[in-house]
Amino acid sequence: MRALQCEGDGRVTIADLPDPKPRDGEALIRIEASGLCGSERDSLRVGSSWPEGLVGNGGHEACGIVVEPGESRFQPGDRVGLSAIVGCNACVRCAAGQELFCRSGGPQGSSKSGGWHAELVTVDARALRELPAHVDALTGVLVSGDTLGVPARGLRRVPTSVGDRVLVIGLGPVGLAHAAVRTFAGCDVFGVEPSAYRRKLAASLGIDTVSSIDDVTDFRARLVIECSGQPSCIEQALDLADGGGIVLQSGECHTEVRIKPSDTFIRREITYTGSWYYTSEDYPAMLDLAAHGPRLDALCTHDVTADDAQAAIDDFLAGASGKVIVRWS
Ligand SMILES: [Zn+2]
Numbered sequence: 461m462r463a464l465q466c467e468g469d470g471r472v473t474i475a476d477l478p479d480p481k482p483r484d485g486e487a488l489i490r491i492e493a494s495g496l497c498g499s500e501r502d503s504l505r506v507g508s509s510w511p512e513g514l515v516g517n518g519g520h521e522a523c524g525i526v527v528e529p530g531e532s533r534f535q536p537g538d539r540v541g542l543s544a545i546v547g548c549n550a551c552v553r554c555a556a557g558q559e560l561f562c563r564s565g566g567p568q569g570s571s572k573s574g575g576w577h578a579e580l581v582t583v584d585a586r587a588l589r590e591l592p593a594h595v596d597a598l599t600g601v602l603v604s605g606d607t608l609g610v611p612a613r614g615l616r617r618v619p620t621s622v623g624d625r626v627l628v629i630g631l632g633p634v635g636l637a638h639a640a641v642r643t644f645a646g647c648d649v650f651g652v653e654p655s656a657y658r659r660k661l662a663a664s665l666g667i668d669t670v671s672s673i674d675d676v677t678d679f680r681a682r683l684v685i686e687c688s689g690q691p692s693c694i695e696q697a698l699d700l701a702d703g704g705g706i707v708l709q710s711g712e713c714h715t716e717v718r719i720k721p722s723d724t725f726i727r728r729e730i731t732y733t734g735s736w737y738y739t740s741e742d743y744p745a746m747l748d749l750a751a752h753g754p755r756l757d758a759l760c761t762h763d764v765t766a767d768d769a770q771a772a773i774d775d776f777l778a779g780a781s782g783k784v785i786v787r788w789s
C-alpha cells in the first residue's frame with residue numbers, strides 16, 4: 461500500500477509499505493480520504509515513529525470503505541468514518557457513550573497500523589462510525605473527525621440561544637467550524653484571526669473578523685471560544701466574555717495562564733471550561749448537523765491526490781490553507 465511518510469522539515473514522500481493485517485478486534489479499512497489536522501504541524505516538521513514504518517504520519521481524520529469489518533455491525537463495502545479514540549466499551553462511562561472518561565485507563569487511540577494518511581489502515585473495530593449514503597468521502601472526513609466533532613461537542617457542552625453574541629479567537633479550520641456551527645445556530649458571531657488568508661475565508665462564510673484581539677473594543681460575548689491556545693489570548697478571552705458569560709477553551713495550551721479569580725470569577729461570574737474531540741454521545745447530533753447544518757465543505761481549500769500532497773502541505777505549514785483533504789482512492 462501507499463502511505464504518506466514525513467522526511468522532516470515539512471517534506472513528505474509517498475512510500476510503498478506492506479499492507480496491514482487486522483488482528484482480533486480490528487477492522488481493515490481502505491481509506492478514501494484523510495484530513496490534515498493543525499496538531500500535525502510538529503510531526504510534519506520533526507517526524508515521529510509508528511509501528512509498520514509510518515514515520516511522521518500523524519493522520520487521525522479519515523473515512524473509507526470497510527474491507528474486513530472485524531467484530532462490528534458493518535459489512536464489507538460500507539463507507540465509514542473513523543473515530544480517533546475508543547474506550548473499553550464495558551465501563552459505565554463507555555456505556556453512556558462517554559469514552560473520553562473511560563474508567564479503564566481513559567480514552568485509547570484507535571489506530572493499530574499507524575497514521576491514517578494511507579491507502580489501508582487497521583483500526584479498533586469500535587472506531588467505525590456510520591455515514592449516511594448522501595455523504596461523500598470529503599464530507600465524511602469532516603463529519604466523523606475533528607472538524608465537526610470538536611464544534612459539535614462544544615455546542616453540547618456550552619449551548620447558546622438564537623441572538624447570543626459569540627466571539628471566536630483563532631480561525632483555523634476548527635475555529636472556522638465553531639464559527640460556522642454557531643452562526644447556523646442563530647448566534648451573532650465575530651472572529652479574531654491575524655492571517656489575512658483565513659479572514660478572507662471567514663468572510664466567505666459570512667463571518668466578520670478583525671486581525672488583532674486588541675481591536676475587539678465594544679463586542680462583549682455571551683460565549684468566547686478560544687482556539688488559539690495563546691496564553692495572552694486566553695487572558696483576553698476571559699476579559700471579553702460578558703458578565704455571567706462563558707469561555708470555552710478549544711485550542712490546546714500546555715503552559716500556565718495568569719488568571720485574576722476575584723475580577724473574573726467572583727465579580728463577573730465568568731465560567732471557564734473546555735472540551736476535547738468528541739465521543740459516541742455526540743455522534744447523533746453530528747449526523748444531524750451534517751444533514752441539516754452549515755456546508756462544511758466550504759472550509760476545505762485543498763482537495764488533492766496523495767501525489768499532490770506536498771504542495772498542499774507547504775501551504776498548510778505556511779498558514780495558507782483551510783482544511784486540507786488528501787485522496788487515497
Ligand atoms: Zn486533530
Ligand SMILES: [Zn+2]
Pocket residue numbers: 547548549550551552553554555559561562563564
Ligand atoms: Zn470504558
